[in-house]
Amino acid sequence: MTKHIEVMDLVAQMKAAEQTFVLATVVRTVSVTAAKAGAKAIIRPDGTIVAGWIGGGCARGAVLKAARDALADGEPRMVSVQPENLLVELGVKAGENRDGVRFARNMCPSKGTMDVFVEPVLPHPSLVILGGSPVALSLAAQARQLGYHVTIAVPAADLQETPDADMLVDGFALGKLTEARRFIVVSTQGKGDEAALRTAVKTEASYHAFVGSRRKMEALRGKLIAEGIDAAVIDRIKAPAGLDLGAITPEEIAMSILAEITAERRRGQRMSNNHTA
Template sequence: MTTQVEVLDLVAQMKTAERAFVLATVVRTVSVTAAKAGAKAIIAADGRIVAGWIGGGCARGAVLKAAREALADGVPRMVSVQPENLLAELGVSAGESRDGIRFASNMCPSKGTMDIFVEPVLPHPSLVVLGASPVALSLAAQARTLGFHVTLAAPSADLASQPEADTLIDGYSLGELTETKRFVVVSTQGKGDEAALRAAVAVEAVYHAFVGSRRKMAALRAKLIAEGIDATAIDRVKAPAGLDLGAITPEEIAMSILAEITQARRRGQRAATSPTDKEKIDHADDRQPAHSRIP
């Protein structure tokens, strides 16, 4: 079995296991280089190359740096490792980016050029819903269509039918959850509020929310603090959950929560991929009638 086949097999295994990693692929080489076009390597979330090979130290540092950044923002990038004289001819410096390419210096005697595509492969984001309310059930169903791995936790006696969820937990003891970007919503709406909120604040997540009024959340906060729960953890919970869209029905409320989760999920990614201010101005000028641009 070739190294490339082994790499692709491991890619499939890591995707199935919902593990974050980067697939680095050499797409072009010029002159003498250790790795050739088509060479691949898998870089784990901890920065280790766990399979494959893309050359020695001449490219490794630049690729590992790009891999860390790609895992952080979810955006692929191209790295071009070139000798100093070629960078100078292009008018760029090591570490500079131009037209979507990050340039790095090749200090090895070979003085070859390698272009490496760095592609982050991230597990599905995880949505943990606590409760069996109509909002909770609608939230779980809608989230799956958006690519979330949905865990629904609620006493089985509260569920009238099988909910649309990837993982179903009887009660609020969450146990071990998927290791990925996680969002937690409590939507018990009067049935087990305290137990569900207690479990929710114990989970590490980028977003915590409670479906209920500020007054209700304040009362629950006081109770949980009296039980010894850290106030800082409770204060991370957004209440009421969701963007203010004027939602009324359970489906609309669920949609408003998912809209807010999408904001939190994509924060940082749009900044990494959106055009510069100058590009926005140029594109805006392109959309204007010709007469409006005459000085």
């Protein structure tokens, strides 16, 4: 019981720290198995088991593979580790999926069966906003409602009101960010455009965007290239930011940007669901 409590304590700590991991739980055992129902383990993306225990090598390989797959598509799965003769009786092969269960062969002498539920725990997607414009503030508020971890980076002197954000950075030096998939929007409205863009292009993200006209972005592009920044890196920045919805108000512009980010965020998941449908 104590070990179980320690695992769940660590789960809570890792969730709070916005870390990526898998929680594996033994839900059923038949015959002799090293781990029993209720046993849990925390698995990092590199395959390291940092807490708990779900048995030895008989099940570890299958569970670790399921953990990698779960982190890749964000979907939980069930793994059933069974001896060869039971797989034959069921008419399935090791590695085969049936009715949402992935079957694996138990090569150990115990010949027991163990079903393990593998659940990915992913940090909230990260939205980094550089600037304190009305669009930036509205974008932060709307993104928080959709479950994003929001960081706003802006010189304190440029803020007219306290933003709705998880993290507030004074200036454009971001420091350490969460492990989550990241989206970056520059919305400076003329205050520190170059400095903010310089930070944006140096920060890894799935999406980079600038709230401003193409003409303005082109002028800033020339200045950044003159500083020695690679043109190809700068050209990853979408300008103007957002889908063309005919948006006028800061709230509408923020909504159009979130719509574009959502489309980018869900693209891989939609493809995955289409393949499994």
